[in-house]
Amino acid sequence: GSVLNKKKDLAGKTFVVTTGGTREPLDPVRFIGNRSSGKMGYAMAAAARDRGAMVKLISTVELPETAGMEVTRVQTAAEMLASVKNAVKGADALIMAAAVADFRPSAVANEKIKKTSAALDLKLEPTTDILAEIRGKFVRIGFAAETSELIDNAERKLDAKNLDIIVANDVTAPGCGFGSDTNKVTLIFRDGHMEDLPLMSKREVADAILDKTMPLLAPRRS
Ligand code: CTP
Numbered sequence: 001g002s003v004l005n006k007k008k009d010l011a012g013k014t015f016v017v018t019t020g021g022t023r024e025p026l027d028p029v030r031f032i033g034n035r036s037s038g039k040m041g042y043a044m045a046a047a048a049r050d051r052g053a054m055v056k057l058i059s060t061v062e063l064p065e066t067a068g069m070e071v072t073r074v075q076t077a078a079e080m081l082a083s084v085k086n087a088v089k090g091a092d093a094l095i096m097a098a099a100v101a102d103f104r105p106s107a108v109a110n111e112k113i114k115k116t117s118a119a120l121d122l123k124l125e126p127t128t129d130i131l132a133e134i135r136g137k138f139v140r141i142g143f144a145a146e147t148s149e150l151i152d153n154a155e156r157k158l159d160a161k162n163l164d165i166i167v168a169n170d171v172t173a174p175g176c177g178f179g180s181d182t183n184k185v186t187l188i189f190r191d192g193h194m195e196d197l198p199l200m201s202k203r204e205v206a207d208a209i210l211d212k213t214m215p216l217l218a219p220r221r222s
């Protein structure tokens with residue numbers, strides 16, 4: 001393997017990682033989704049695994065190579081919430097890289113919606129904010145994908161969700177688009193300090209985030 005695979009500094013730790021965009025059904029054949037590819041969360045999970053962690057990956061998307069991870073496939077924000085609730089029992093860290101829908105259709109049609117009417121009004125209702133809802137002693141890391149006011153928006157989320165780290169990601173910056181294999185992020189910590197990381201592969205970003213997570217982990221319970 002690469003030089004990245006040599007240190008097993010997360011041995012004995014359990015990491016829960018979510019990835020992909022949730023899909024909220026409208027009818028049996030349609031859903032409301034988003035452009036998240038799941039690559040950043042997958043890179044986080046693979047990096048944690050390669051550093052010796054036990055990884056529970058909760059994903060909405062099919063992922064390349066998940067040997068040595070416990071993978072749970074989910075579709076909706078509600079399913080993701082239930083899986084995360086279960087997975088965080090005894091975990092050392094929760095990394096919410098998933099793009100979770102903020103709203104879902106208020107009702108799901110039993111039959112395929114027909115095109116007979118001239119217009120279709122969709123009624124949406126809010127989903128539960130998983131990070132805001134799930135508290136515990138584990139380290140909690142969120143991602144903020146923004147198109148403007150990156151740092152202000154990310155700091156607000158760090159505070160509102162009481163996170164240890166928020167990974168602020170300007171999705172309009174070059175090399176940072178959805179589906180890209182590279183990313184450029186700013187890490188914002190609970191104490192307010194920030195670190196700008198250079199543009200690099202999502203795997204390198206993941207390892208850099210794990211380097212910063214390491215010292216926040218509780219000492220191993222014996
Ligand atoms: N998140 C979550 N549950 C939700 C929505 C978001 O756990 N229902 C998590 C995301 O996985 C991410 C963090 O919260 O780690 C920030 O998500 P983001 O969409 O940027 O922020 P929101 O709080 O949803 O605010 P908004 O979409 O209005 O910017």
Ligand code: CA
Nearest residue numbers: 099100101102
């Ligand atoms: Ca959101």
